[in-house]
Amino acid sequence: MRVLIVEDEARLAGNIVRGLRESAGYAVDQASDGAEGSYMARSNPYDLVILDLMLPEMDGRTVLRRLREDGFTFPILVLTARDDKETIVSVLNDGADDYVSKPFDLGELIARSKALIRRAKGHSATNLLVGNIEINTANRSVQRDGKPVLLTGMEYRVLEYLVYRRGAVVTKTELLEHLYDFNWERFSNVIEVYISGLRRKLEDDASSKVIRTIRGHGYTLEG
Amino acid sequence: MAAVVGAELMLVVCLQLLAGYMIRRNATRSFDTALHGQALSTAAQVRFTEGPTPELQFDNALPLSLNSKVPDLFRIETQDGRVLTSSHGLDDLRMMRGEERIWEFTWKGTTYRGLYLPDVPVMDAEENAPKSSATLNVTYAASTGDMMSSLNRAFLTILVGGLILLMLSVFVSFRAIERGLSPVTELAVSANSISTRDWDLKLQPSVFKVEEIAPLADAMSRMVQTLHAAFQQQRDFTSNAAHELKTPVAVLKSTLQSLLQQPRSGEVYRDGIGDALQDLGRLETLLHAMLRLARAEQNPGPGELAEFPNADVVGTCEAAIARLAPLAHNRETSISMAIPSEAVIVAAPPEDLEIVWANLIENAIRYGPSHSEVRVKVSCCEGVVQVAIEDGGSETLLQDMEKIFERFYRGDESRSRDSGGYGLGLAITKAFVQRYGGSISATPLEPSGLRVSVEFPSSGEKSNSSPKNLI
Numbered sequence: 078m079r080v081l082i083v084e085d086e087a088r089l090a091g092n093i094v095r096g097l098r099e100s101a102g103y104a105v106d107q108a109s110d111g112a113e114g115s116y117m118a119r120s121n122p123y124d125l126v127i128l129d130l131m132l133p134e135m136d137g138r139t140v141l142r143r144l145r146e147d148g149f150t151f152p153i154l155v156l157t158a159r160d161d162k163e164t165i166v167s168v169l170n171d172g173a174d175d176y177v178s179k180p181f182d183l184g185e186l187i188a189r190s191k192a193l194i195r196r197a198k199g200h201s202a203t204n205l206l207v208g209n210i211e212i213n214t215a216n217r218s219v220q221r222d223g224k225p226v227l228l229t230g231m232e233y234r235v236l237e238y239l240v241y242r243r244g245a246v247v248t249k250t251e252l253l254e255h256l257y258d259f260n261w262e263r264f265s266n267v268i269e270v271y272i273s274g275l276r277r278k279l280e281d282d283a284s285s286k287v288i289r290t291i292r293g294h295g296y297t298l299e300g
Numbered sequence: 301m302a303a304v305v306g307a308e309l310m311l312v313v314c315l316q317l318l319a320g321y322m323i324r325r326n327a328t329r330s331f332d333t334a335l336h337g338q339a340l341s342t343a344a345q346v347r348f349t350e351g352p353t354p355e356l357q358f359d360n361a362l363p364l365s366l367n368s369k370v371p372d373l374f375r376i377e378t379q380d381g382r383v384l385t386s387s388h389g390l391d392d393l394r395m396m397r398g399e400e401r402i403w404e405f406t407w408k409g410t411t412y413r414g415l416y417l418p419d420v421p422v423m424d425a426e427e428n429a430p431k432s433s434a435t436l437n438v439t440y441a442a443s444t445g446d447m448m449s450s451l452n453r454a455f456l457t458i459l460v461g462g463l464i465l466l467m468l469s470v471f472v473s474f475r476a477i478e479r480g481l482s483p484v485t486e487l488a489v490s491a492n493s494i495s496t497r498d499w500d501l502k503l504q505p506s507v508f509k510v511e512e513i514a515p516l517a518d519a520m521s522r523m524v525q526t527l528h529a530a531f532q533q534q535r536d537f538t539s540n541a542a543h544e545l546k547t548p549v550a551v552l553k554s555t556l557q558s559l560l561q562q563p564r565s566g567e568v569y570r571d572g573i574g575d576a577l578q579d580l581g582r583l584e585t586l587l588h589a590m591l592r593l594a595r596a597e598q599n600p601g602p603g604e605l606a607e608f609p610n611a612d613v614v615g616t617c618e619a620a621i622a623r624l625a626p627l628a629h630n631r632e633t634s635i636s637m638a639i640p641s642e643a644v645i646v647a648a649p650p651e652d653l654e655i656v657w658a659n660l661i662e663n664a665i666r667y668g669p670s671h672s673e674v675r676v677k678v679s680c681c682e683g684v685v686q687v688a689i690e691d692g693g694s695e696t697l698l699q700d701m702e703k704i705f706e707r708f709y710r711g712d713e714s715r716s717r718d719s720g721g722y723g724l725g726l727a728i729t730k731a732f733v734q735r736y737g738g739s740i741s742a743t744p745l746e747p748s749g750l751r752v753s754v755e756f757p758s759s760g761e762k763s764n765s766s767p768k769n770l771i
Contacts, residue, residue, distance in 0.1 A: 096554070183553075
């Protein structure tokens with residue numbers, strides 16, 4: 078999953094980025110003012126945008142309203158120092174999906190981020206079942222036939238994305254766009270390495286295929 | 301109220317007693333006069349008999365009785381004790397009086413008032429009467445019944461009339477007091493409805509109709525307005541302060557929480573603690589600024605204004621510039637200063653005045669372009685001290701001119717955050733300037749730049765000092 082944080086307080090943004098990377102395994106991009114945030118949100122396929130309201134250049138409220146006016150549907154989580162009812166109601170009415178008021182709990186912010194992404198992908202439960210494979214998105218653990226499977230961070234990210242997009246054909250480009258932020262170098266062949274790693278750990282033989290390769294298009298998860 | 305009525309009642313009773321006494325005295329006097337007249341006219345009926353030796357004799361024509369029901373009593377005797385007449389066989393009417401000339405007595409159940417007149421000359425105008433110096437002793441008594449009953453009637457009239465008057469006056473005063481005091485009651489109801497949520501003193505128009513209450517109502521509504529303004533200011537400040545404190549607290553909290561997310565190396569912890577301390581430092585700076593603002597916004601009490609020490613404007617300006625020298629050096633900005641020849645004195649604590657200049661000059665350095673000049677101009681004419689601080693090109697927008705002195709106002713979020721500003725500097729400056737009786741204004745300069753001008757009433761004696769030019 079790939080998240081954009083629009084926050085001018087550099088240290089706060091840095092802490093959120095670190096939290097999301099470490100605890101949720103998300104790829105995270107940062108924008109330090111409203112104009113930059115608005116531009117980045119429009120040019121990359123983010124799974125979640127975390128938006129501060131008090132921003133230089135363009136205030137968060139305007140960014141939020143314009144993104145919704147222009148038809149962007151990704152979930153938006155608003156950070157605000159104002160926690161009066163009127164502000165909250167008007168922010169939600171402007172198209173925000175949730176809000177967290179400062180000073181917030183980092184763990185709560187991460188949990189809300191995960192929940193927003195989960196809901197946006199059309200799931201309510203944190204536990205997802207695909208055939209004999211069970212994925213717990215809350216603590217990022219995977220079990221196969223009730224036995225834990227140890228995945229690397231990137232392997233889990235690929236699997237989580239495929240599970241959320243279950244049944245659809247996911248192209249390599251889509252995977253790259255959603256799993257890497259600007260700070261990571263992108264090598265298309267690396268995706269193949271993770272896919273084969275996942276197959277090795279989740280499939281016994283060719284007969285029990287979990288991840289199917291659609292030649293020339295991408296991958297799809299069946300279940 | 302009851303006490304007033306009681307006192308009124310006492311007064312009425314006393315007045316009635318006094319009136320009764322006076323009436324009784326006058327009635328008795330006129331009764332005595334009548335008695336006197338009766339006695340004399342009765343005595344006038346004593347004549348000398350006709351004949352060679354005239355004898356005194358009572359003509360039996362009885363005088364009209366003083367009392368309508370009971371006949372008067374009288375006795376007339378000559379000097380040698382011969383009784384000429386004595387009514388109703390009352391021989392010793394004289395005896396009953398003792399030594400008094402006028403006395404009262406009861407006879408056959410009737411109260412009489414008697415008069416004894418000695419030596420009444422015999423009034424016989426007839427010519428044959430001997431011109432003797434014979435005199436008579438007359439005792440005359442009449443029943444006081446008529447007088448007493450008319451006195452009683454008078455008493456009763458006074459009593460009833462007095463009581464009616466009293467009741468009337470009590471009723472009228474009750475109504476008057478009630479009418480007079482009802483605005484006070486309404487005022488109390490209005491005052492009672494004032495709370496921290498509702499500051500509207502809803503005064504009935506009737507309150508202003510009563511001349512004596514109107515100033516009180518006016519004073520109360522002014523007091524409520526003053527309190528409301530002060531309360532609103534405090535609440536705004538608290539709300540702004542809480543809002544401003546949230547971000548640095550959020551930063552500090554997230555720094556510590558992200559450190560604890562998973563086990564980390566000692567070096568990461570050390571860096572994290574360094575970051576947290578830095579966050580804490582910013583929090584502290586903000587806190588100090590807010591406390592300073594709270595102090596600056598406290599209005600000086602009556603008389604306090606006169607107690608402010610004198611501060612040297614040029615000296616405090618120089619101190620502020622010296623304090624900001626490192627910042628100016630960093631921004632490669634030069635500071636020039638123009639000062640008048642005489643000393644310029646303002647009634648304000650020097651340390652507060654230095655904060656005023658320092659804030660203004662710091663703003664000019666921070667928000668003016670680098671490699672530019674900040675000009676500080678001190679002038680004094682006609683009792684007004686003016687200090688103008690000009691920078692070489694603030695990007696403050698014209699419509700922001702009014703706002704720049706507001707608390708927590710930031711011209712540009714990103715730049716002020718970077719430079720550690722919380723939008724309190726100018727608010728503190730304005731509050732201090734106003735506290736010490738001055739005024740502050742900002743005007744844009746052509747072609748670019750901002751001029752902030754502070755004016756104070758000049759204070760203290762002027763002494764010549766050597767002229768200083770640009771530093």
